[in-house]
Amino acid sequence: MEGMASTLLSGETYLLIPILLLLPFLFLIFKHIRKPFPSRFPPLPPGPYPWPIIGNLLHMGKKPHVALAQLGQAHGPLISLRLGTQLLIVGSSPAAATEILKIHDRLLCGRHVPHVSYAKSLDHNHLSLGWTFECNERWKFLRTLCRTELFAPKIIDAQTNPREKKVKEMVGFLCSKEGEVVRVREVVFATIFNFLGNIFVSEDFITFDGGEKDGSMSGLLRRIIELWTTPNISDLYPILGGFDLQGLNKKAMECFRRICATCQVMNYTIPKDSQVIVNVWAMGRDPAIWEDPLTFKPERFLNSDLDFKGNDFEFVPFGGGRRICPGLPMAVRQIHLTLASLIHKFEWSLPHNMQPNQLDMNEKFGLTLQKEHPLLLIPKLRM
Numbered sequence: 001m002e003g004m005a006s007t008l009l010s011g012e013t014y015l016l017i018p019i020l021l022l023l024p025f026l027f028l029i030f031k032h033i034r035k036p037f038p039s040r041f042p043p044l045p046p047g048p049y050p051w052p053i054i055g056n057l058l059h060m061g062k063k064p065h066v067a068l069a070q071l072g073q074a075h076g077p078l079i080s081l082r083l084g085t086q087l088l089i090v091g092s093s094p095a096a097a098t099e100i101l102k103i104h105d106r107l108l109c110g111r112h113v114p115h116v117s118y119a120k121s122l123d124h125n126h127l128s129l130g131w132t133f134e135c136n137e138r139w140k141f142l143r144t145l146c147r148t149e150l151f152a153p154k155i156i157d158a159q160t161n162p163r164e165k166k167v168k169e170m171v172g173f174l175c176s177k178e179g180e181v182v183r184v185r186e187v188v189f190a191t192i193f194n195f196l197g198n199i200f201v202s203e204d205f206i207t208f209d210g211g212e213k214d215g216s217m218s219g220l221l222r223r224i225i226e227l228w229t230t231p232n233i234s235d236l237y238p239i240l241g242g243f244d245l246q247g248l249n250k251k252a253m254e255c256f257r258r259i260c261a262t263c264q265v266m267n268y269t270i271p272k273d274s275q276v277i278v279n280v281w282a283m284g285r286d287p288a289i290w291e292d293p294l295t296f297k298p299e300r301f302l303n304s305d306l307d308f309k310g311n312d313f314e315f316v317p318f319g320g321g322r323r324i325c326p327g328l329p330m331a332v333r334q335i336h337l338t339l340a341s342l343i344h345k346f347e348w349s350l351p352h353n354m355q356p357n358q359l360d361m362n363e364k365f366g367l368t369l370q371k372e373h374p375l376l377l378i379p380k381l382r383m
């Protein structure tokens with residue numbers, strides 16, 4: 001009997017221990033959640049009903065950009081969701097983007113920084129431009145440095161030699177691979193990454209076939225990108241951040257904008273500390289904005305005044321408002337030269353006589369979207 005009782009007791013104890021351990025967390029989460037969508041006037045933007053504790057996490061799936069675009073079609077151009085306890089607001093029309101990136105930019109320019117991105121030392125966090133929470137004096141100083149010292153027109157001009165040198169090396173590498181299958185993404189990535197490496201620390205980081213010249217640097221970068229795009233429990237339940245449940249020890253920093261004070265967008269309430277994003281992907285595929293949006297027609301821009309520098313809110317690849325990409329002038333020069341060289345110097349064909357319409361164009365979610373299956377092409381030098 002005694003033996004049975006102690007077995008039962010130990011069985012119960014096994015169950016009790018995790019329950020007792022979970023209780024404080026559940027208490028904190030319930031305390032923080034209050035009502036899923038509290039009644040407000042004006043109301044929160046519409047959205048799918050959130051489940052207790054997890055909110056709308058299950059709605060996101062593996063391709064959150066697609067899920068959010070579909071929710072936008074169902075509920076409207078400005079929607080709200082809960083990811084854990086975190087309120088997420090998503091704009092997916094030019095009107096919503098204009099309000100977020102222009103009209104309310106002063107209040108919405110804060111950025112919600114993922115817990116994984118904090119540096120251990122506060123001093124280091126202050127050195128990071130992209131991961132500064134709010135547009136404070138320090139952020140202004142770093143932006144000024146970018147404008148005057150890193151990306152000013154005369155500096156970009158002065159970088160012509162290293163830029164051309166890296167692109168010539170790329171062309172040389174592709175010539176050596178004539179008739180062979182190459183992974184275009186890796187070649188272009190190495191060209192741009194090494195150009196930045198040469199500009200900032202005078203060295204190449206990576207080889208054209210994906211090998212690492214300086215293992216620590218490119219390895220570190222890949223690891224950081226991986227961490228940024230992996231959901232972190234303390235981003236969904238900020239209240240748990242202090243427990244460091246994933247053992248991140250606040251190593252590193254949010255691609256979302258964060259609200260500093262409650263405001264109104266499109267006649268809806270956007271509460272303080274919401275995360276606010278613009279779904280640029282959804283706008284890029286909206287037939288109300290683009291004729292035949294899914295067809296590759298670069299000529300659609302030929303006789304158009306549409307600008308990509310943050311003034312036309314249906315097309316904001318570099319973002320807009322105060323936090324628009326400061327690297328835009330450098331990126332534009334680099335992309336034009338790289339792409340023009342690839343097209344001008346080579347004829348390209350697909351392996352195994354594949355036709356372009358047979359290509360798998362599925363994308364993979366990440367810090368930036370990529371093709372799920374990298375593009376493989378065969379270069380042939382043009383005569």
Ligand code: HEM
Nearest residue numbers: 129130131317318319320322323324325326327328330331
């Ligand atoms: C095709 C190339 C690039 C694209 C499409 C791009 C796009 C973007 C976007 C969408 C943002 C966020 C804007 C927002 O929050 O509204 C951003 C921010 C940023 N980008 Fe870029 N970018 C590119 C290249 C570069 C380069 C070459 C650099 C620097 C060498 C750079 C440095 C930054 C920094 C530091 C920020 C954060 C700015 C801030 O928070 O104030 N980007 N970029």
